[in-house]
Amino acid sequence: MRYRTLVAALLLVPALTVSGDTPKSKPASDPKNSCTTCKERRATLDPKEFEKGWDPEVKPGYEIARRIPATLDNLHCFCECAESPTFKHKTLLTCFVDTHAAGCGICLSEARLAWQLKEKGVSDEEIRITVEAVHKTDGHPPTHAH
Numbered sequence: 001m002r003y004r005t006l007v008a009a010l011l012l013v014p015a016l017t018v019s020g021d022t023p024k025s026k027p028a029s030d031p032k033n034s035c036t037t038c039k040e041r042r043a044t045l046d047p048k049e050f051e052k053g054w055d056p057e058v059k060p061g062y063e064i065a066r067r068i069p070a071t072l073d074n075l076h077c078f079c080e081c082a083e084s085p086t087f088k089h090k091t092l093l094t095c096f097v098d099t100h101a102a103g104c105g106i107c108l109s110e111a112r113l114a115w116q117l118k119e120k121g122v123s124d125e126e127i128r129i130t131v132e133a134v135h136k137t138d139g140h141p142p143t144h145a146h
Contacts, residue, residue: 034066035093044096052057054102061071061108064115065096066071071114071124079106110135 032041047062065072075092089095092110103109110131117127 002117015129035069037074038069038093039090040073040093042097050102058102061101061111062096064111065093068118069093069118071118071127072111074128075110075114077107079104
C-alpha cells in the first residue's frame, strides 16, 4: 500500500509541474532605484501608473522622485510617516515606493519644492534647510543632515 502511494505521488509531481500549478519562483531581488548611496533602495513607482484617476500633481511627484532620488532621500517627510509605527518610512523617498505619496499633499509638496530648488542649482543641504523651514510643524524636532 505504501508503495502504491509513493508511486502515485511521484506520478503526480510531473503532472503538477506541467500544468503550472507549482508556486511561482520569487525574483532574484527586489528592483532598486538608481541611487546607490540612498538609505531607501527600493524603486519608486512608475509615474505612468498615475496618469488617470489621480490628482494632477501625483504623476509629476513620482517623476520628481525618479529624477532626484538622492535629494529626496536626504529629506525628512513632515507628514510624520517616519515616526508612524505603521509606515516607518526612512526618508521622503520612501513615500514614493508605494502609493503613500499619491494620497499625501505634504509628501508631494516637499518633493515639488525640492525639485524647484534643484532646478535653480540650490545644494541638497540648502534644499533640506528650506524644506524643513517650510514644512516643519511646531513641536517637531529639527532634522539633521543624513
